[in-house]
Amino acid sequence: MCQILLIDDMQPVRHAIAATLRKAGHEVVEAEDGQKGLEIASSRTFDLVITDIMMPATDGTDVVFALKSAPAGPKVVAMSGGGAGIPAKEALHLPSSQADAVLKKPFTNEVLIDTVRDLTSS
Numbered sequence: 001m002c003q004i005l006l007i008d009d010m011q012p013v014r015h016a017i018a019a020t021l022r023k024a025g026h027e028v029v030e031a032e033d034g035q036k037g038l039e040i041a042s043s044r045t046f047d048l049v050i051t052d053i054m055m056p057a058t059d060g061t062d063v064v065f066a067l068k069s070a071p072a073g074p075k076v077v078a079m080s081g082g083g084a085g086i087p088a089k090e091a092l093h094l095p096s097s098q099a100d101a102v103l104k105k106p107f108t109n110e111v112l113i114d115t116v117r118d119l120t121s122s
Contacts, residue, residue: 002026003118005074007037008052013105017050020109021116032034034058038066040111046074047120050103053080068098075119079103 003053004026012030018028029044031037034051035058043059049067053060058116067073078099101115 002047005049007031034063051079051082075100
């Protein structure tokens with residue numbers, strides 16, 4: 001079981017991903033935006049942070065860079081389906097240089113669980 005912080009501004013998407021992770025036996029804390037996610041991450045230890053990229057205010061790119069610049073920070077997965085005329089591939093380009101993995105939305109539950117397992121099994 002892993003401690004996972006899930007950050008996504010779209011509540012239905014966040015809840016669906018959280019449900020999948022919980023069903024797989026993980027403890028999941030949810031945050032509705034990057035600022036709240038960073039606040040939570042600074043007060044608790046997580047094995048993994050999964051963050052959406054395209055969010056208002058503090059976006060996922062800021063989250064990825066902040067978490068990966070901290071010594072002994074958690075593994076980070078960046079995810080995006082794009083938006084506002086920006087394709088997912090472009091949205092994930094910059095964070096992919098720092099994130100431990102990237103997921104292009106939509107992805108299957110199996111891909112999500114496999115990604116989490118691959119990053120946390122070491």
